[in-house]
Amino acid sequence: MADGDSKGVRYGVIQADDSKIGRTVSALTAQLDDGQLALMTTMADPYLEKGQWPVWHYVETQLDRQGLDAASVLKSLPSVGSPLIGQRSYGLAWYDRNQLADDSRPVLTVAAGLHVPQLERVFGEHFITILQYLIKHQQAVTPSPDKVEKAFVTSDDIRRDFPTVTPEFLEALPGIFRHEPVLRGGYSTWGTSNGWRFELDRELAKYRDVTSLSEYVGKVAELLIEERLLFEANHSGTGYAQNVVIGSSVNSPSTVVPTVTLPVYVNAGLIEELEQKQGQTTWSLDKLLQLLRELNDCYAEDHVYACHALVRAVIDHVPPILGSTSFESAVSNYKWTRTDKKYMDRLLEFKNQADDVLHRRIRPSKGVITMHDLLPFGAYLNALLRECIDKL
Secondary structure, eight states, X not given: OOOXXXXXXXXXXOOOOGGGTOGGGHHHHSOOOHHHHHHHHHHXXXXXXXXXXXXXXXXXXXXXXXXXXXXXXXXXXXXXXXXXXXXXXXXXXEOOTTOXXXXXOOEEOGGGGGTOGGGHIIIIIIHHHHHHHHHXXXXXXXXXXXXXXXXXXXXXXXXXXXXXXXXXXXXHHHHHHTTSGGGTTOEEEOSSTTOEEEEOOGGGGGGTTOOSHHHHHHHHHHHHHXXXXXXXXXXXXXSTTTTOOOSOOSXXXXXXXXXXXXXXXXXXXXXXXXXXXXXXXXXXXXXXXXXXHHHHHHHHTTOHHHHHHHHHHHXXXXXXXXTOSSHHXXXXXXXXXXXXXXXXXXXXXXXXXXXXXXXXXXXXXOOOOOGGGGGGXXXXXXXXXXHHHHHO
């Protein structure tokens, strides 16, 4: 599965067969310009060397020296799918579109392996091998008429069944799969500090005939475009589904459109920093990480009540990191900066809103709390998490 004479995430070269992709993913396979390739190479090289994507400040600085605006180039990378909240899209890059901070770490998706030779083996041969392994396990589960039988694969399973896999590749796998539609929501920590497991969703079966990187990218695009067309059909005449981008069209097969990712509530860079702290602190971060991932998943799907409950759970979960037994105590006694203190006061007020969602009983009139009511509090929650991470 990996070369034995290189450090970081091992890689090599494979050939991508585009013959089975067709017109639907021409945006993802269209030839990129020099600036786009420079951006992707600048991101890929540190990842392959160290197993971690570089901070955005590094990428910006490197491209600035080449006379390129890194943010504009990043947003120009092609994608397919829908830009609407709650709908899925997929492109060559994944990043927090709400906040492209200096310390954030945008990532390249598996589809980038079609354009960056250095990534082809990790995101091609190795990824497809693991994908087929996951599909085999998912299909091997015997269903029960009495209960739900879920399928899981753990890092221990991969290590046992692929004895030549490197620790670097094993550690990198969750980060790879978490940015792919096929397994975006099934990750959780497991066992040791670096252990993990994936719940194997039935959607995996849709990829059972995939044998190459190009076929995988083609299947992702096919499924997302089907979702987009179904959504448009169900919302025709409402104006809600207008101007949906699918990445290409018959008249302009090489159209390049901005990458649109699922919206996130918690800064992705903060989640990655927390993951890196796992095992390096006396605090167990498993629950906190899972709460944050579920919050982002629910936010992307417009699950307003679940989002309120999860934000409330997070702010009640972290006070011990700040030396307090409750969030109220942390707000009052912790030495915040002036701005952060204002943020925490507002976040404390949010608990009343969350209580409304969680405890208000049924009534004849319709509820009034919407996703819009969550928006002011995202920055406050990120500020809280930033302080907690700095204390770990």
